[in-house]
Amino acid sequence: MSTEFEIACITSEINSCKRRLNEVNEDIREIEGKTSPTIARGLTPSLYEEQRNLRREIRELESKRDLVELVGNNPNAEDLTNRGYAFLQDSDWWNASKHFDGALYVDSERVSAYVGRLCAELEVTRESELVNQNKLLSDNPNFKKAVRFADENYRSTLEGYNSIIKERLEEQKKQRQYNDLLEKKRKASTEDDYKTLAKEFRSMNGYKDAAVLADECDEQQYNCLLEKKRKASTEDGYKTLAEKFRGMGGYKDTRVLAAECDEQYEKLKKQREEDERRWAQELRKERKIRSILTKLHLFVTIGGAVAFFGVLFFTSIIRNHVLSYASISDNGFWSSMFNVTLPFGVIFVLYGIFSRLLTNRDDWGDEDFMALLFFIVWVAYSVYVANIAYKGLFLPFPLYLILILVANIIAAIPGGIIAGAFSDKR
Numbered sequence: 001m002s003t004e005f006e007i008a009c010i011t012s013e014i015n016s017c018k019r020r021l022n023e024v025n026e027d028i029r030e031i032e033g034k035t036s037p038t039i040a041r042g043l044t045p046s047l048y049e050e051q052r053n054l055r056r057e058i059r060e061l062e063s064k065r066d067l068v069e070l071v072g073n074n075p076n077a078e079d080l081t082n083r084g085y086a087f088l089q090d091s092d093w094w095n096a097s098k099h100f101d102g103a104l105y106v107d108s109e110r111v112s113a114y115v116g117r118l119c120a121e122l123e124v125t126r127e128s129e130l131v132n133q134n135k136l137l138s139d140n141p142n143f144k145k146a147v148r149f150a151d152e153n154y155r156s157t158l159e160g161y162n163s164i165i166k167e168r169l170e171e172q173k174k175q176r177q178y179n180d181l182l183e184k185k186r187k188a189s190t191e192d193d194y195k196t197l198a199k200e201f202r203s204m205n206g207y208k209d210a211a212v213l214a215d216e217c218d219e220q221q222y223n224c225l226l227e228k229k230r231k232a233s234t235e236d237g238y239k240t241l242a243e244k245f246r247g248m249g250g251y252k253d254t255r256v257l258a259a260e261c262d263e264q265y266e267k268l269k270k271q272r273e274e275d276e277r278r279w280a281q282e283l284r285k286e287r288k289i290r291s292i293l294t295k296l297h298l299f300v301t302i303g304g305a306v307a308f309f310g311v312l313f314f315t316s317i318i319r320n321h322v323l324s325y326a327s328i329s330d331n332g333f334w335s336s337m338f339n340v341t342l343p344f345g346v347i348f349v350l351y352g353i354f355s356r357l358l359t360n361r362d363d364w365g366d367e368d369f370m371a372l373l374f375f376i377v378w379v380a381y382s383v384y385v386a387n388i389a390y391k392g393l394f395l396p397f398p399l400y401l402i403l404i405l406v407a408n409i410i411a412a413i414p415g416g417i418i419a420g421a422f423s424d425k426r
Contacts, residue, residue: 010065014058021054067102077107084116088125096120111154114146130161134169137162174207185213191228191244194221218251229257235272238265 028047031040041048084099097120103113115127118140124130130137137143137158147158177200185197194217201214225244232238238261245258 010061014061014065017054017058017061021051021058024051024054063098063101066098067105077103077110077113080106081110081113081116084113084120088116088119091123091125093120093123109149111146111150114142114149115158118142118146131164133165136165136169174204178204178207178210181210181213185217188217188220191221191224194218194224195247218248222248222251222254225254225257229261232261232264235265235268238262238268 080099080103084096087096100113100117103110147155181200188194198214198217201210204210229241242258242261245254248254
């Protein structure tokens, strides 16, 4: 096939693609005229994809036509390669790449053309500048083909470029890691921070003074643990410290310190267990006392209520019978009843204080208020009886009751303080 015929065939394909591209563009403009471009892309995505494919195909065919023309005018691969390197010297990357492509079109195994195209792609004017790249050459298809078709000596040269880049990138990576660790070391404050840093410094395999810095981190971790041991006071604290001292792998006297922490842990554990047993015994004792007092409270409350209302009921009956059949004066009768009723209130107060002392309480419970209530009501009733008995100044019962309630509340304050003092001593 002659060069002119091949160029004509390629040109025909280009014109065919352009005609189809014009038709697609017309269809797209018609759709976009009726709606927005965004909506049009959603309605007819296949048209836009075809448009992109046609444009790409036209570019490829034009490049191929240029390449055929170039090779047809100068079918010498070596000459095309030399002209490509000349364009590299002028930093004309497009023409350089074009001539290297032409050389490879003629000789698909020409190593210098692959290397030249690699230089044009990376935009370097000389092959020796490839070592200044910040990316491995081994990932580039042109480099792979150059290594594939090169002889042993030139392959070693090309691989040497890649090795230099690899070493430099690894050095840069280590330097960044080293700088990051230095910054972390500057901000570190806990034993866990220093432990992690020591491990990471040692993983750098002796880079610069990484080993020295790892030892410094071990010392800082050791000092942090010593300070925590000095302040430790709980079981968990000593247990954690013992584990961390052992984790330092025998650094200085960490094994001895771990044993001391274990000893303190066992001591605190034993003390806690003893305290728990003692508290459990005291709790059982208190629950037993509260159970007895609850039953006694119920008995006293019901019994006191029955006694109270019984006295109120029977005193009137007894009074009528006694005054009718005995020579006891009215004043004498009520005076005797006063002497009988007053001790009931005192019994209730003593019961309330007794329950407070046994249960070691500082707050007021139901039995305290019940005792005080019975005492107030009983004293009020007794005063009322006394008033009738001694024919003193007559006042209505409600007023007497209010006065006695106030008086007993005031009187109960120092009694509560005294009971609280007894409770605190217990």
